[in-house]
Amino acid sequence: MNGSAQRESPQLGIFWLAQTLDGKARLLTAGCPLDQAEPYGDCLTFGPGHYETWAQWRRDKAVDPALRAMVRSYEYEDWPRGRIVFDRARDLFIIYADRKLLTPAMTARIATQFHLPAERTEVTSDWHYQSTETPRGLCNQTAKVLPSLNAAPITLPRKPCSQ
Numbered sequence: 001m002n003g004s005a006q007r008e009s010p011q012l013g014i015f016w017l018a019q020t021l022d023g024k025a026r027l028l029t030a031g032c033p034l035d036q037a038e039p040y041g042d043c044l045t046f047g048p049g050h051y052e053t054w055a056q057w058r059r060d061k062a063v064d065p066a067l068r069a070m071v072r073s074y075e076y077e078d079w080p081r082g083r084i085v086f087d088r089a090r091d092l093f094i095i096y097a098d099r100k101l102l103t104p105a106m107t108a109r110i111a112t113q114f115h116l117p118a119e120r121t122e123v124t125s126d127w128h129y130q131s132t133e134t135p136r137g138l139c140n141q142t143a144k145v146l147p148s149l150n151a152a153p154i155t156l157p158r159k160p161c162s163q
Contacts, residue, residue, distance in 0.1 A: 007053040008115040010093060012037050012086055013046040014053060015110060017101055017135055018079040020070050025135040028067070029113055034086060043094075050076045080131045084114055093117070100125040100134055 013031020020026055030046065030053045035144035048056075054076035057063050082097030093116045095107060107123045110116075 008140070009033050010086075010116050011083050011114045012044060013114060014048070014050055014081065014083050014092075015097075015113070016050075016076075016079045016081040017106065018074070019133070019135040020066055021073065022066075027109060027113060031084070031114060037086065038098060040085065042087060042089045044088060045083070050081055050083075053089065068077060074133070078133045080129070080134070081130050082126070084110075084116070093121045094107065095123045096129065097123070098129040098131050099125045100131065 008127055011031040011033055013029055015030075017029055018026055018029045025093070030048065032046050034044060038047040039045075054071055057067060057071045080098035080100040082095060082101060083097070085094050086092070087094055093114075095110055095116070097107070101107065101110070102123065111118065111121055126160075
C-alpha cells in the first residue's frame with residue numbers, strides 16, 4: 001500500500017449537519033485522534049463539548065467567515081448534531097447522533113469523515129442530541145451533502161489529555 005492509499009487513523013469528535021446562510025448543508029466537525037482523547041468512564045472522548053466549540057467558532061476571527069456567520073446566526077443546539085466516542089472495554093467506536101442524522105447515507109458520511117472502521121463502529125440515537133432545525137434536503141436520501149468545513153482554518157487546536 002502506498003502512502004496516499006494508507007488508511008488514516010480514526011478520530012473521535014463532535015459534529016453537526018447545518019445549513020449555511022447560502023442554503024447549503026455542511027458537515028461541521030471538530031475532533032482528535034485516539035492518543036489525544038480524554039477518558040470518560042470506560043470510553044475515550046474528544047474533550048470540548050458542542051457548546052464550547054460553537055462558542056469558540058463564534059469568537060475566533062481566524063475561523064472561516066462563512067462558518068463564523070452561520071454560528072453567529074444560530075445556537076449550537078439548533079442543528080442536528082452528535083458525538084463519536086471509543087468504548088475501550090468493547091474496542092468499539094460509537095456514533096451518538098440526533099435521529100435526523102441516522103440515515104445510511106449520513107452515517108456513512110460521518111464515519112468516513114472521522115475515518116472509522118465499519119467493522120468496529122456502532123451507530124445509535126441519543127435523546128441528548130435533539131435539534132429544532134433540519135437542513136434542506138436531509139430527509140431526501142439522495143440530497144448532496146457538501147464537503148465538510150473541517151478544513152485547517154476552522155479546526156480547533158487539539159489539547160492533549162490532561163489526565
